[in-house]
Amino acid sequence: YTTVSDKRSDLPEFSIVGYVDEHEFMNYNSDSHLLRPVTQWMEKNEGPEYWDRETQIAKGSEPVYRHNVRTAMSRFNQTGGIHILQSMYGCELRDDGTTGGYYQFGYDGRDFISLDTQRWIYIPTMNEAEITTQRWNSPEVREGERWKNSLENICIPALKRYIEYGREDLERRVPPEVKVWGHRQSDDVTRLQCLAYGFHPRPVEVKWMRNGKDHLPSDEMSPILPHPDGTYQIRVSVEVPTKEADTYSCHVD
Structure with a gap:
């Protein structure tokens, strides 16, 4: 009210x-x-x-x-x-x-x-x-x-x-689709983006991992937004060193 x-x-x-x-x-x-x-x-x-x-x-x-x-x-x-x-x-x-x-x-x-x-x-x-x-x-x-x-x-x-x-x-259960991309901010820094979309219900956890085990705190996270079809989306990004010889992955639960 x-x-x-x-x-x-x-x-x-x-x-x-x-x-x-x-x-x-x-x-x-x-x-x-x-x-x-x-x-x-x-x-x-x-x-x-x-x-x-x-x-x-x-x-x-x-x-x-x-x-x-x-x-x-x-x-x-x-x-x-x-x-x-x-x-x-x-x-x-x-x-x-x-x-x-x-x-x-x-x-x-x-x-x-x-x-x-x-x-x-x-x-x-x-x-x-x-x-x-x-x-x-x-x-x-x-x-x-x-x-x-x-x-x-x-x-x-x-x-x-x-x-x-x-x-x-x-009680509908729809798993998320996930898109990942990166953009070089400078010679030293790359911004990685992870978009999870089309999922239902609303609760979701999205996080970036380094070498499959180290959780990287995100520096930007959008609100969980609704789609007209009743599903949701969220975008999480993180900045990482461009030249670092590590692998990065986005995990969605």
């Missing part, structure tokens, strides 16, 4: 993006006022009633988050400018069958509040968040207990349902 304090920014005033693992599967923003499927497996398996219901819930969140960003601004004694309040929650199914969850807030790119999912109380990560966490943790409000129910009894069943919908796509 992202809320922007000033309508004059290039961002929607309010937006929601939903993910299963690294796959975006739905989104909403205050320009369209519609919660929409992003993947075919969500569009195929959930009908109009689901999207209408979730759209109404998202619409109801808009005024709440607009109020929250103004409250956060007041905590910092801010009266203008562009400020961003974000929240993120989720649940996970682990390989051993256990489950987990999280809920956290950020303000202007910094951690603001997080939910302690052992004690189910909110923890302020800066002084300006203390008033809010005291109220949420009070016996009258007990906001953490409400989110305990949401993460354990609503999020987990929904996640299981979404995994079943998109299992073929979510």
Whole structure:
């Protein structure tokens, strides 16, 4: 969830993006006022009633988050400018069958509040968040207990349902293609490039090795970037002595 304090920014005033693992599967923003499927497996398996219901819930969140960003601004004694309040929650199914969850807030790119999912109380990560966490943790409000129910009894069943919908796509395994090339920077230095692309899922490790055993720290690594077909790519480069009589190889795991 992202809320922007000033309508004059290039961002929607309010937006929601939903993910299963690294796959975006739905989104909403205050320009369209519609919660929409992003993947075919969500569009195929959930009908109009689901999207209408979730759209109404998202619409109801808009005024709440607009109020929250103004409250956060007041905590910092801010009266203008562009400020961003974000929240993120989720649940996970682990390989051993256990489950987990999280809920956290950020303000202007910094951690603001997080939910302690052992004690189910909110923890302020800066002084300006203390008033809010005291109220949420009070016996009258007990906001953490409400989110305990949401993460354990609503999020987990929904996640299981979404995994079943998109299992073929979510569990797809595509090995990377790899291209390696070099460019002489000077008489003494050559820059080696390794491009791994077309792989899925997203996690990958790419490293340069000297003589098959010595790991060379990269001096430049691109982010892992998505392709339109749902696969990913990453580029890793390193500078090595041009005249050194060693062999270099790129290892992708």
